[in-house]
Amino acid sequence: MGTGTFWGVSLFVAIALLVLTRGLIANEYFFFAGYVVLQYIVLATAWNILGGYTGYTNFGVGAFFAVGAYSSVVLHKLTSVPVPVMILVGGLISGILGFGMGYLTLRLKGVFFAIATLALAIVAQTLIVNWDYVGGSRGIYVIRPQQAPLLGSYVQYLYSLMLVLAWAAVAIARTIERSRLGLGFNAIRDDEAAAEAGGVPTLRLKLIATSLSGALMGMSGAPLPYYVTYLDPASSFNLSYAVNSVAMPLIGGMTSWIGPVIGAVLLGTIQQLATVTISSALNLLIVGLLLIAFVIIAPNGIVGLVQARRRARLR
Amino acid sequence: MPALLEVGGLGKRFGGFVALEGIDLAVDTGERLGLIGPNGSGKSTLVNCLCGALHHDSGTIAFDGRTIDGLPAYQRTRLGLARSFQLPKPFRSLSLVDNLRVPSLYTVNARPGARLSPGAIGERCLALLDDVGLADKAARLPRDLTQVEMRKLELARAVASAPRLLFADETMAGLSPSEVEEILAVLVRLNEQGITIVLIEHIMRAVMSFSTRLVVLVAGQKIADGPPQEAIRNPEVERAYLGE
Numbered sequence: 038m039g040t041g042t043f044w045g046v047s048l049f050v051a052i053a054l055l056v057l058t059r060g061l062i063a064n065e066y067f068f069f070a071g072y073v074v075l076q077y078i079v080l081a082t083a084w085n086i087l088g089g090y091t092g093y094t095n096f097g098v099g100a101f102f103a104v105g106a107y108s109s110v111v112l113h114k115l116t117s118v119p120v121p122v123m124i125l126v127g128g129l130i131s132g133i134l135g136f137g138m139g140y141l142t143l144r145l146k147g148v149f150f151a152i153a154t155l156a157l158a159i160v161a162q163t164l165i166v167n168w169d170y171v172g173g174s175r176g177i178y179v180i181r182p183q184q185a186p187l188l189g190s191y192v193q194y195l196y197s198l199m200l201v202l203a204w205a206a207v208a209i210a211r212t213i214e215r216s217r218l219g220l221g222f223n224a225i226r227d228d229e230a231a232a233e234a235g236g237v238p239t240l241r242l243k244l245i246a247t248s249l250s251g252a253l254m255g256m257s258g259a260p261l262p263y264y265v266t267y268l269d270p271a272s273s274f275n276l277s278y279a280v281n282s283v284a285m286p287l288i289g290g291m292t293s294w295i296g297p298v299i300g301a302v303l304l305g306t307i308q309q310l311a312t313v314t315i316s317s318a319l320n321l322l323i324v325g326l327l328l329i330a331f332v333i334i335a336p337n338g339i340v341g342l343v344q345a346r347r348r349a350r351l352r
Numbered sequence: 353m354p355a356l357l358e359v360g361g362l363g364k365r366f367g368g369f370v371a372l373e374g375i376d377l378a379v380d381t382g383e384r385l386g387l388i389g390p391n392g393s394g395k396s397t398l399v400n401c402l403c404g405a406l407h408h409d410s411g412t413i414a415f416d417g418r419t420i421d422g423l424p425a426y427q428r429t430r431l432g433l434a435r436s437f438q439l440p441k442p443f444r445s446l447s448l449v450d451n452l453r454v455p456s457l458y459t460v461n462a463r464p465g466a467r468l469s470p471g472a473i474g475e476r477c478l479a480l481l482d483d484v485g486l487a488d489k490a491a492r493l494p495r496d497l498t499q500v501e502m503r504k505l506e507l508a509r510a511v512a513s514a515p516r517l518l519f520a521d522e523t524m525a526g527l528s529p530s531e532v533e534e535i536l537a538v539l540v541r542l543n544e545q546g547i548t549i550v551l552i553e554h555i556m557r558a559v560m561s562f563s564t565r566l567v568v569l570v571a572g573q574k575i576a577d578g579p580p581q582e583a584i585r586n587p588e589v590e591r592a593y594l595g596e
Contacts, residue, residue: 217457217458217461220446220453220454220457223443223446223450224443224446224454226445227442227443227444227446228442228443228444230405230441231437231441231442231443231509232443232454233404233424233426234403234405234426234435234437234510235429235455235458235459235509235512235513236430236458236459236462236513237426237454238424238426238458240424292445
Protein backbone atom coordinates (compact mmCIF):
# COMPACT_ATOMS: atom_id res chain seq x y z
CA MET A 38 0.00 0.00 0.00
CA GLY A 39 1.42 3.35 -1.02
CA THR A 40 1.55 6.28 1.36
CA GLY A 41 -1.11 8.21 -0.56
CA THR A 42 -3.40 5.20 -0.57
CA PHE A 43 -2.90 4.69 3.16
CA TRP A 44 -3.86 8.25 4.02
CA GLY A 45 -6.88 8.13 1.73
CA VAL A 46 -8.12 4.75 2.90
CA SER A 47 -7.46 5.33 6.61
CA LEU A 48 -9.16 8.72 6.61
CA PHE A 49 -12.10 7.24 4.73
CA VAL A 50 -12.37 4.35 7.19
CA ALA A 51 -12.18 6.69 10.17
CA ILE A 52 -14.81 9.10 8.83
CA ALA A 53 -17.05 6.27 7.65
CA LEU A 54 -16.85 4.63 11.06
CA LEU A 55 -17.69 7.90 12.72
CA VAL A 56 -20.63 8.76 10.48
CA LEU A 57 -22.05 5.24 10.23
CA THR A 58 -21.87 4.35 13.90
CA ARG A 59 -23.20 7.67 15.05
CA GLY A 60 -25.85 7.77 12.37
CA LEU A 61 -27.08 4.20 12.51
CA ILE A 62 -26.52 2.95 16.03
CA ALA A 63 -28.84 4.22 18.68
CA ASN A 64 -27.70 1.95 21.50
CA GLU A 65 -25.62 4.03 23.87
CA TYR A 66 -23.78 0.97 25.12
CA PHE A 67 -22.15 0.48 21.72
CA PHE A 68 -20.30 3.79 22.14
CA PHE A 69 -19.43 2.94 25.72
CA ALA A 70 -17.80 -0.32 24.60
CA GLY A 71 -16.43 1.08 21.34
CA TYR A 72 -14.57 3.74 23.28
CA VAL A 73 -12.63 1.03 25.14
CA VAL A 74 -11.69 -0.81 21.95
CA LEU A 75 -10.50 2.44 20.33
CA GLN A 76 -8.59 3.33 23.47
CA TYR A 77 -6.81 0.00 23.20
CA ILE A 78 -5.92 0.69 19.57
CA VAL A 79 -4.11 3.81 20.80
CA LEU A 80 -2.46 2.00 23.74
CA ALA A 81 -1.38 -1.02 21.70
CA THR A 82 -0.05 1.16 18.88
CA ALA A 83 1.83 3.35 21.35
CA TRP A 84 3.28 0.32 23.11
CA ASN A 85 4.36 -1.14 19.79
CA ILE A 86 6.39 1.94 18.84
CA LEU A 87 8.71 1.19 21.76
CA GLY A 88 8.11 -2.54 22.23
CA GLY A 89 7.65 -3.76 18.68
CA TYR A 90 9.75 -1.40 16.58
CA THR A 91 12.54 -0.63 19.06
CA GLY A 92 12.45 -3.84 21.09
CA TYR A 93 12.04 -2.39 24.58
CA THR A 94 9.28 -4.04 26.61
CA ASN A 95 7.35 -1.50 28.64
CA PHE A 96 5.23 -2.89 31.48
CA GLY A 97 4.54 0.58 32.86
CA VAL A 98 1.66 1.28 30.47
CA GLY A 99 -0.65 1.88 33.42
CA ALA A 100 1.55 4.72 34.67
CA PHE A 101 1.53 6.65 31.39
CA PHE A 102 -2.18 6.03 30.93
CA ALA A 103 -3.05 7.09 34.49
CA VAL A 104 -0.77 10.12 34.42
CA GLY A 105 -2.70 11.27 31.35
CA ALA A 106 -5.97 10.67 33.20
CA TYR A 107 -4.85 12.43 36.36
CA SER A 108 -3.52 15.41 34.45
CA SER A 109 -7.09 15.82 33.19
CA VAL A 110 -8.37 15.62 36.75
CA VAL A 111 -6.06 18.46 37.74
CA LEU A 112 -7.10 20.51 34.72
CA HIS A 113 -10.75 19.78 35.49
CA LYS A 114 -10.34 21.07 39.05
CA LEU A 115 -8.29 24.12 38.10
CA THR A 116 -9.98 25.36 34.96
CA SER A 117 -12.60 24.35 32.45
CA VAL A 118 -10.78 23.47 29.28
CA PRO A 119 -12.26 21.33 26.49
CA VAL A 120 -11.33 17.64 26.36
CA PRO A 121 -9.09 17.97 23.26
CA VAL A 122 -6.90 20.37 25.23
CA MET A 123 -6.81 17.88 28.10
CA ILE A 124 -5.68 15.21 25.63
CA LEU A 125 -2.82 17.42 24.46
CA VAL A 126 -1.76 18.29 28.00
CA GLY A 127 -1.98 14.65 29.11
CA GLY A 128 0.12 13.69 26.12
CA LEU A 129 2.70 16.32 26.93
CA ILE A 130 3.05 15.28 30.57
CA SER A 131 3.20 11.56 29.78
CA GLY A 132 5.65 12.33 26.99
CA ILE A 133 7.93 14.05 29.49
CA LEU A 134 7.51 11.07 31.80
CA GLY A 135 8.48 8.81 28.90
CA PHE A 136 11.55 10.92 28.19
CA GLY A 137 12.56 10.72 31.86
CA MET A 138 12.00 6.98 31.95
CA GLY A 139 14.06 6.57 28.80
CA TYR A 140 16.84 8.69 30.19
CA LEU A 141 16.99 6.86 33.51
CA THR A 142 16.73 3.36 32.11
CA LEU A 143 18.73 3.70 28.92
CA ARG A 144 21.48 1.47 30.24
CA LEU A 145 19.03 -1.34 30.91
CA LYS A 146 18.09 -3.88 28.34
CA GLY A 147 15.66 -6.72 27.96
CA VAL A 148 14.05 -7.99 31.11
CA PHE A 149 15.81 -5.40 33.29
CA PHE A 150 14.21 -2.57 31.34
CA ALA A 151 10.83 -4.26 31.70
CA ILE A 152 11.26 -4.55 35.47
CA ALA A 153 12.29 -0.89 35.72
CA THR A 154 9.14 0.19 33.87
CA LEU A 155 7.03 -1.92 36.21
CA ALA A 156 8.72 -0.18 39.14
CA LEU A 157 7.97 3.18 37.55
CA ALA A 158 4.28 2.31 37.50
CA ILE A 159 4.35 1.47 41.20
CA VAL A 160 6.20 4.68 42.08
CA ALA A 161 3.75 6.78 40.07
CA GLN A 162 0.78 5.04 41.67
CA THR A 163 2.20 5.64 45.15
CA LEU A 164 2.55 9.33 44.37
CA ILE A 165 -1.05 9.61 43.21
CA VAL A 166 -2.35 7.60 46.18
CA ASN A 167 -0.70 10.13 48.49
CA TRP A 168 -1.80 13.22 46.57
CA ASP A 169 -4.96 14.41 48.24
CA TYR A 170 -5.75 17.10 45.67
CA VAL A 171 -6.65 14.47 43.07
CA GLY A 172 -8.52 12.31 45.53
CA GLY A 173 -5.75 10.16 46.92
CA SER A 174 -6.52 6.50 47.40
CA ARG A 175 -10.27 7.03 47.80
CA GLY A 176 -10.58 8.35 44.26
CA ILE A 177 -12.37 11.36 42.87
CA TYR A 178 -15.69 12.09 41.22
CA VAL A 179 -15.52 14.03 38.00
CA ILE A 180 -18.75 15.65 36.84
CA ARG A 181 -19.11 15.73 33.08
CA PRO A 182 -20.20 18.94 31.41
CA GLN A 183 -23.97 18.86 30.91
CA GLN A 184 -23.83 19.24 27.18
CA ALA A 185 -21.58 17.56 24.67
CA PRO A 186 -19.88 20.07 22.37
CA LEU A 187 -21.01 18.07 19.35
CA LEU A 188 -24.34 16.48 18.50
CA GLY A 189 -25.31 13.47 20.55
CA SER A 190 -24.47 12.33 24.05
CA TYR A 191 -21.27 12.93 25.94
CA VAL A 192 -20.13 9.33 25.58
CA GLN A 193 -20.66 9.65 21.82
CA TYR A 194 -18.49 12.76 21.92
CA LEU A 195 -15.71 10.93 23.79
CA TYR A 196 -16.04 8.00 21.40
CA SER A 197 -15.57 10.38 18.46
CA LEU A 198 -12.49 11.94 20.05
CA MET A 199 -10.99 8.53 20.70
CA LEU A 200 -11.66 7.53 17.11
CA VAL A 201 -9.72 10.56 15.90
CA LEU A 202 -6.93 9.78 18.36
CA ALA A 203 -6.77 6.15 17.23
CA TRP A 204 -6.52 7.25 13.62
CA ALA A 205 -3.75 9.71 14.51
CA ALA A 206 -1.82 7.09 16.49
CA VAL A 207 -1.98 4.58 13.66
CA ALA A 208 -0.98 7.24 11.11
CA ILE A 209 2.01 8.20 13.26
CA ALA A 210 3.05 4.57 13.69
CA ARG A 211 2.83 3.90 9.98
CA THR A 212 4.74 7.06 9.09
CA ILE A 213 7.52 6.02 11.47
CA GLU A 214 7.57 2.52 10.07
CA ARG A 215 8.30 3.77 6.56
CA SER A 216 10.82 6.40 7.60
CA ARG A 217 14.49 6.55 8.42
CA LEU A 218 13.45 6.70 12.07
CA GLY A 219 11.62 3.38 11.82
CA LEU A 220 14.59 1.68 10.18
CA GLY A 221 16.79 3.03 12.97
CA PHE A 222 14.34 1.66 15.58
CA ASN A 223 14.49 -1.76 13.92
CA ALA A 224 18.28 -1.67 13.85
CA ILE A 225 18.31 -0.93 17.60
CA ARG A 226 15.92 -3.82 18.23
CA ASP A 227 18.07 -6.26 16.25
CA ASP A 228 21.49 -5.19 17.54
CA GLU A 229 22.24 -2.00 19.38
CA ALA A 230 26.04 -2.16 19.01
CA ALA A 231 25.77 -2.79 15.29
CA ALA A 232 23.25 0.03 14.95
CA GLU A 233 25.57 2.46 16.70
CA ALA A 234 28.46 1.29 14.49
CA GLY A 235 26.21 1.93 11.49
CA GLY A 236 25.84 5.58 12.44
CA VAL A 237 22.51 5.30 14.26
CA PRO A 238 22.36 7.67 17.28
CA THR A 239 20.86 4.95 19.48
CA LEU A 240 20.43 7.06 22.60
CA ARG A 241 18.54 9.82 20.78
CA LEU A 242 16.33 7.33 18.96
CA LYS A 243 15.48 5.47 22.16
CA LEU A 244 14.49 8.74 23.82
CA ILE A 245 12.28 9.60 20.84
CA ALA A 246 10.64 6.17 21.12
CA THR A 247 10.01 6.36 24.89
CA SER A 248 8.71 9.94 24.68
CA LEU A 249 6.42 9.33 21.73
CA SER A 250 5.11 6.05 23.10
CA GLY A 251 4.51 7.63 26.52
CA ALA A 252 2.80 10.66 25.01
CA LEU A 253 0.32 8.57 23.02
CA MET A 254 -0.49 6.47 26.10
CA GLY A 255 -1.09 9.63 28.12
CA MET A 256 -3.34 10.98 25.39
CA SER A 257 -5.45 7.84 25.45
CA GLY A 258 -5.82 8.18 29.22
CA ALA A 259 -6.71 11.87 29.26
CA PRO A 260 -10.46 11.52 28.50
CA LEU A 261 -10.81 8.68 31.04
CA PRO A 262 -12.07 10.81 33.98
CA TYR A 263 -15.01 12.04 31.91
CA TYR A 264 -15.63 8.55 30.59
CA VAL A 265 -15.78 6.80 33.97
CA THR A 266 -16.76 9.93 36.00
CA TYR A 267 -15.11 8.33 39.01
CA LEU A 268 -11.35 7.83 38.95
CA ASP A 269 -9.29 5.96 41.52
CA PRO A 270 -5.64 4.83 41.49
CA ALA A 271 -6.38 1.12 41.72
CA SER A 272 -8.39 1.03 38.52
CA SER A 273 -6.54 3.68 36.52
CA PHE A 274 -3.12 2.14 37.22
CA ASN A 275 -4.48 -1.34 36.69
CA LEU A 276 -1.95 -3.88 35.46
CA SER A 277 -4.50 -5.10 32.92
CA TYR A 278 -3.72 -2.03 30.80
CA ALA A 279 -0.14 -3.20 30.52
CA VAL A 280 -1.09 -6.83 29.97
CA ASN A 281 -3.55 -5.92 27.23
CA SER A 282 -1.21 -3.42 25.57
CA VAL A 283 1.49 -6.08 25.39
CA ALA A 284 -0.84 -8.89 24.37
CA MET A 285 -2.56 -7.01 21.55
CA PRO A 286 0.56 -6.31 19.45
CA LEU A 287 1.81 -9.84 20.22
CA ILE A 288 -1.39 -11.36 18.88
CA GLY A 289 -1.71 -9.00 15.94
CA GLY A 290 1.97 -8.85 15.05
CA MET A 291 4.64 -6.43 16.20
CA THR A 292 6.46 -5.66 12.97
CA SER A 293 3.70 -3.69 11.30
CA TRP A 294 1.34 -0.86 12.25
CA ILE A 295 -1.65 -3.03 11.39
CA GLY A 296 -0.67 -5.68 13.95
CA PRO A 297 -1.63 -3.73 17.10
CA VAL A 298 -4.83 -2.59 15.37
CA ILE A 299 -5.84 -6.16 14.57
CA GLY A 300 -4.90 -7.30 18.07
CA ALA A 301 -6.76 -4.45 19.76
CA VAL A 302 -9.92 -4.88 17.71
CA LEU A 303 -9.90 -8.65 18.16
CA LEU A 304 -9.00 -8.84 21.83
CA GLY A 305 -10.82 -5.64 22.79
CA THR A 306 -14.04 -6.80 21.17
CA ILE A 307 -13.85 -10.28 22.66
CA GLN A 308 -13.31 -8.75 26.09
CA GLN A 309 -16.24 -6.39 25.73
CA LEU A 310 -18.48 -9.23 24.57
CA ALA A 311 -17.30 -11.46 27.40
CA THR A 312 -17.91 -8.71 29.92
CA VAL A 313 -21.53 -8.40 28.85
CA THR A 314 -22.34 -12.04 28.20
CA ILE A 315 -20.25 -13.97 30.73
CA SER A 316 -18.39 -11.96 33.35
CA SER A 317 -15.92 -9.12 33.58
CA ALA A 318 -13.51 -11.26 35.57
CA LEU A 319 -13.08 -13.55 32.59
CA ASN A 320 -11.20 -10.91 30.57
CA LEU A 321 -7.69 -11.65 31.73
CA LEU A 322 -8.26 -15.39 31.37
CA ILE A 323 -9.18 -14.84 27.74
CA VAL A 324 -6.03 -12.75 27.22
CA GLY A 325 -3.91 -15.45 28.84
CA LEU A 326 -5.37 -18.27 26.79
CA LEU A 327 -5.07 -16.33 23.54
CA LEU A 328 -1.48 -15.41 24.36
CA ILE A 329 -0.54 -19.03 24.97
CA ALA A 330 -2.28 -20.08 21.78
CA PHE A 331 -0.49 -17.43 19.73
CA VAL A 332 2.93 -18.06 21.22
CA ILE A 333 2.55 -21.68 20.13
CA ILE A 334 0.79 -21.29 16.79
CA ALA A 335 1.92 -17.88 15.54
CA PRO A 336 4.82 -16.39 17.52
CA ASN A 337 4.95 -13.46 15.12
CA GLY A 338 1.25 -12.74 15.38
CA ILE A 339 -1.38 -12.67 12.69
CA VAL A 340 0.70 -10.34 10.53
CA GLY A 341 3.65 -12.71 10.88
CA LEU A 342 1.50 -15.62 9.66
CA VAL A 343 0.48 -13.69 6.58
CA GLN A 344 4.04 -12.53 5.88
CA ALA A 345 5.47 -16.04 6.21
CA ARG A 346 2.88 -17.37 3.81
CA ARG A 347 3.65 -14.58 1.34
CA ARG A 348 7.39 -15.21 1.58
CA ALA A 349 6.90 -18.94 1.07
CA ARG A 350 4.90 -18.25 -2.06
CA LEU A 351 7.64 -15.99 -3.47
CA ARG A 352 10.20 -18.71 -3.25
CA MET B 353 50.92 15.34 5.81
CA PRO B 354 49.49 14.09 9.10
CA ALA B 355 48.41 10.46 9.33
CA LEU B 356 44.76 9.54 8.82
CA LEU B 357 44.58 8.02 12.28
CA GLU B 358 46.90 9.11 15.09
CA VAL B 359 46.78 7.30 18.39
CA GLY B 360 48.96 8.57 21.22
CA GLY B 361 49.56 6.82 24.54
CA LEU B 362 46.22 5.02 24.50
CA GLY B 363 45.37 3.17 27.70
CA LYS B 364 42.35 1.13 28.83
CA ARG B 365 41.73 -0.66 32.12
CA PHE B 366 38.96 -2.98 33.20
CA GLY B 367 39.06 -2.63 36.98
CA GLY B 368 42.56 -3.74 37.95
CA PHE B 369 43.26 -5.40 34.62
CA VAL B 370 45.31 -3.31 32.19
CA ALA B 371 43.94 -4.16 28.75
CA LEU B 372 45.91 -1.57 26.79
CA GLU B 373 48.84 0.54 27.83
CA GLY B 374 50.67 3.34 26.03
CA ILE B 375 49.63 2.39 22.52
CA ASP B 376 51.07 4.71 19.87
CA LEU B 377 49.88 4.09 16.38
CA ALA B 378 49.70 6.03 13.14
CA VAL B 379 47.81 4.83 10.08
CA ASP B 380 48.36 6.58 6.77
CA THR B 381 45.77 7.04 4.07
CA GLY B 382 45.61 4.06 1.73
CA GLU B 383 47.56 1.71 3.97
CA ARG B 384 46.85 -1.99 4.51
CA LEU B 385 47.76 -2.53 8.10
CA GLY B 386 47.75 -5.94 9.75
CA LEU B 387 47.13 -6.06 13.49
CA ILE B 388 48.04 -9.33 15.15
CA GLY B 389 48.55 -10.63 18.64
CA PRO B 390 47.75 -13.70 20.75
CA ASN B 391 44.26 -14.16 22.21
CA GLY B 392 43.57 -11.61 24.92
CA SER B 393 46.33 -9.28 23.78
CA GLY B 394 43.89 -6.38 23.42
CA LYS B 395 43.24 -6.27 19.67
CA SER B 396 39.48 -6.10 19.92
CA THR B 397 39.67 -3.74 22.89
CA LEU B 398 41.81 -1.44 20.76
CA VAL B 399 39.27 -1.54 17.94
CA ASN B 400 36.46 -0.93 20.41
CA CYS B 401 38.28 2.09 21.85
CA LEU B 402 39.09 3.52 18.44
CA CYS B 403 35.54 3.07 17.15
CA GLY B 404 33.89 4.39 20.29
CA ALA B 405 32.21 1.23 21.56
CA LEU B 406 34.45 1.58 24.63
CA HIS B 407 35.95 4.76 26.01
CA HIS B 408 39.68 4.80 26.65
CA ASP B 409 41.08 5.96 29.99
CA SER B 410 44.22 7.75 28.82
CA GLY B 411 45.83 9.02 25.64
CA THR B 412 44.31 10.64 22.58
CA ILE B 413 42.86 9.56 19.28
CA ALA B 414 42.88 11.86 16.28
CA PHE B 415 41.16 11.03 13.03
CA ASP B 416 41.89 13.12 9.96
CA GLY B 417 43.57 15.74 12.13
CA ARG B 418 40.61 16.01 14.50
CA THR B 419 40.58 14.75 18.09
CA ILE B 420 37.74 12.30 18.53
CA ASP B 421 38.16 11.39 22.21
CA GLY B 422 34.78 11.02 23.85
CA LEU B 423 32.81 11.09 20.61
CA PRO B 424 30.06 8.46 20.59
CA ALA B 425 30.47 5.57 18.16
CA TYR B 426 27.83 6.76 15.71
CA GLN B 427 29.58 10.09 15.23
CA ARG B 428 32.90 8.37 14.56
CA THR B 429 31.19 6.26 11.92
CA ARG B 430 29.83 9.43 10.35
CA LEU B 431 33.35 10.85 10.27
CA GLY B 432 34.45 7.85 8.24
CA LEU B 433 35.64 5.27 10.74
CA ALA B 434 33.85 1.98 10.15
CA ARG B 435 34.20 -1.50 11.59
CA SER B 436 33.01 -5.00 11.05
CA PHE B 437 32.32 -7.16 14.08
CA GLN B 438 34.24 -10.27 15.01
CA LEU B 439 31.01 -12.18 15.44
CA PRO B 440 28.69 -11.00 12.68
CA LYS B 441 25.90 -8.84 14.05
CA PRO B 442 23.39 -8.62 11.23
CA PHE B 443 20.05 -6.89 11.70
CA ARG B 444 18.16 -10.18 11.85
CA SER B 445 14.70 -8.93 11.01
CA LEU B 446 15.81 -6.80 8.06
CA SER B 447 16.45 -7.97 4.52
CA LEU B 448 20.03 -7.82 3.26
CA VAL B 449 19.38 -4.65 1.31
CA ASP B 450 17.79 -3.02 4.37
CA ASN B 451 20.80 -4.09 6.44
CA LEU B 452 22.86 -1.82 4.21
CA ARG B 453 20.18 0.84 4.07
CA VAL B 454 20.66 1.56 7.79
CA PRO B 455 24.25 2.85 7.50
CA SER B 456 23.48 4.44 4.14
CA LEU B 457 20.68 6.55 5.60
CA TYR B 458 22.40 7.26 8.89
CA THR B 459 25.87 8.10 7.65
CA VAL B 460 25.99 8.96 3.96
CA ASN B 461 22.77 10.94 4.12
CA ALA B 462 23.66 12.42 7.51
CA ARG B 463 26.85 14.02 6.27
CA PRO B 464 26.82 17.55 4.97
CA GLY B 465 26.55 17.76 1.22
CA ALA B 466 24.57 15.76 -1.29
CA ARG B 467 21.59 13.82 0.00
CA LEU B 468 20.75 10.71 -1.93
CA SER B 469 17.17 10.06 -2.92
CA PRO B 470 15.52 6.86 -1.61
CA GLY B 471 15.90 5.36 -5.07
CA ALA B 472 19.58 6.20 -5.25
CA ILE B 473 20.11 4.72 -1.77
CA GLY B 474 18.44 1.50 -2.88
CA GLU B 475 20.63 1.28 -5.97
CA ARG B 476 23.72 1.99 -3.92
CA CYS B 477 22.87 -0.80 -1.46
CA LEU B 478 22.29 -3.25 -4.29
CA ALA B 479 25.59 -2.26 -5.88
CA LEU B 480 27.39 -2.83 -2.58
CA LEU B 481 25.76 -6.24 -2.23
CA ASP B 482 26.79 -7.02 -5.79
CA ASP B 483 30.39 -6.12 -4.90
CA VAL B 484 30.48 -8.95 -2.37
CA GLY B 485 28.42 -11.31 -4.51
CA LEU B 486 25.18 -11.17 -2.53
CA ALA B 487 23.02 -9.24 -4.98
CA ASP B 488 20.77 -12.21 -5.76
CA LYS B 489 19.91 -12.56 -2.06
CA ALA B 490 19.09 -8.88 -1.51
CA ALA B 491 15.52 -9.58 -0.39
CA ARG B 492 16.44 -12.48 1.88
CA LEU B 493 16.91 -12.35 5.63
CA PRO B 494 20.34 -12.85 7.24
CA ARG B 495 19.26 -16.25 8.62
CA ASP B 496 19.29 -17.60 5.05
CA LEU B 497 23.01 -16.90 4.66
CA THR B 498 25.97 -19.21 5.06
CA GLN B 499 28.80 -18.29 7.41
CA VAL B 500 31.03 -16.84 4.69
CA GLU B 501 28.11 -14.88 3.24
CA MET B 502 27.43 -13.51 6.72
CA ARG B 503 31.02 -12.20 6.87
CA LYS B 504 30.57 -10.60 3.47
CA LEU B 505 27.35 -8.96 4.61
CA GLU B 506 29.19 -7.68 7.68
CA LEU B 507 31.87 -6.15 5.46
CA ALA B 508 29.35 -4.73 3.01
CA ARG B 509 27.45 -3.10 5.85
CA ALA B 510 30.63 -1.49 7.16
CA VAL B 511 31.45 -0.26 3.67
CA ALA B 512 27.91 1.09 3.23
CA SER B 513 28.81 3.93 5.59
CA ALA B 514 31.35 5.09 2.97
CA PRO B 515 34.29 4.88 5.38
CA ARG B 516 37.79 6.21 4.90
CA LEU B 517 39.19 3.76 7.41
CA LEU B 518 37.84 0.26 7.92
CA PHE B 519 38.63 -2.05 10.81
CA ALA B 520 38.05 -5.63 9.70
CA ASP B 521 37.91 -7.52 12.99
CA GLU B 522 38.63 -11.23 12.38
CA THR B 523 36.45 -11.40 9.30
CA MET B 524 38.01 -14.71 8.30
CA ALA B 525 38.04 -16.68 11.54
CA GLY B 526 36.70 -20.17 11.03
CA LEU B 527 36.52 -19.99 7.24
CA SER B 528 37.98 -22.51 4.82
CA PRO B 529 41.13 -21.56 2.82
CA SER B 530 39.16 -20.85 -0.35
CA GLU B 531 36.69 -18.70 1.60
CA VAL B 532 39.61 -16.82 3.14
CA GLU B 533 40.79 -16.04 -0.38
CA GLU B 534 37.33 -14.73 -1.28
CA ILE B 535 37.27 -12.34 1.67
CA LEU B 536 40.87 -11.26 1.01
CA ALA B 537 39.95 -10.42 -2.58
CA VAL B 538 37.07 -8.28 -1.31
CA LEU B 539 39.37 -6.45 1.11
CA VAL B 540 42.03 -5.80 -1.53
CA ARG B 541 39.38 -4.45 -3.88
CA LEU B 542 38.06 -2.11 -1.17
CA ASN B 543 41.60 -0.90 -0.51
CA GLU B 544 42.08 -0.22 -4.20
CA GLN B 545 38.91 1.87 -4.09
CA GLY B 546 40.70 4.10 -1.59
CA ILE B 547 39.62 2.71 1.79
CA THR B 548 42.40 2.42 4.32
CA ILE B 549 42.12 -0.99 5.99
CA VAL B 550 43.24 -2.30 9.35
CA LEU B 551 42.99 -6.08 9.31
CA ILE B 552 42.79 -7.82 12.69
CA GLU B 553 43.42 -11.47 12.05
CA HIS B 554 44.79 -14.74 13.39
CA ILE B 555 45.31 -16.46 10.04
CA MET B 556 48.96 -15.58 9.40
CA ARG B 557 48.91 -16.52 5.72
CA ALA B 558 46.11 -14.02 5.14
CA VAL B 559 47.72 -11.27 7.20
CA MET B 560 51.11 -11.68 5.55
CA SER B 561 49.73 -11.61 2.01
CA PHE B 562 47.43 -8.66 2.69
CA SER B 563 49.39 -6.27 4.89
CA THR B 564 51.91 -3.68 3.84
CA ARG B 565 52.72 -3.10 7.50
CA LEU B 566 52.30 -5.19 10.59
CA VAL B 567 51.61 -4.17 14.18
CA VAL B 568 51.91 -6.75 16.94
CA LEU B 569 50.13 -6.42 20.28
CA VAL B 570 51.08 -8.56 23.26
CA ALA B 571 49.46 -8.19 26.67
CA GLY B 572 48.11 -4.76 25.85
CA GLN B 573 51.36 -3.32 24.57
CA LYS B 574 52.64 -2.72 21.08
CA ILE B 575 55.85 -4.71 20.68
CA ALA B 576 56.47 -4.47 16.95
CA ASP B 577 55.53 -2.16 14.10
CA GLY B 578 57.02 -2.37 10.62
CA PRO B 579 57.21 -4.33 7.39
CA PRO B 580 55.52 -7.72 7.90
CA GLN B 581 58.60 -9.91 7.33
CA GLU B 582 60.66 -7.89 9.79
CA ALA B 583 57.92 -7.66 12.39
CA ILE B 584 57.39 -11.40 12.70
CA ARG B 585 61.16 -12.01 13.07
CA ASN B 586 61.24 -9.67 16.02
CA PRO B 587 62.47 -11.81 18.96
CA GLU B 588 59.76 -10.51 21.26
CA VAL B 589 57.07 -11.51 18.76
CA GLU B 590 58.59 -14.98 18.40
CA ARG B 591 58.63 -15.34 22.16
CA ALA B 592 54.97 -14.27 22.46
CA TYR B 593 53.82 -16.72 19.82
CA LEU B 594 56.17 -19.65 20.28
CA GLY B 595 57.26 -19.35 23.89
CA GLU B 596 60.82 -19.25 25.23
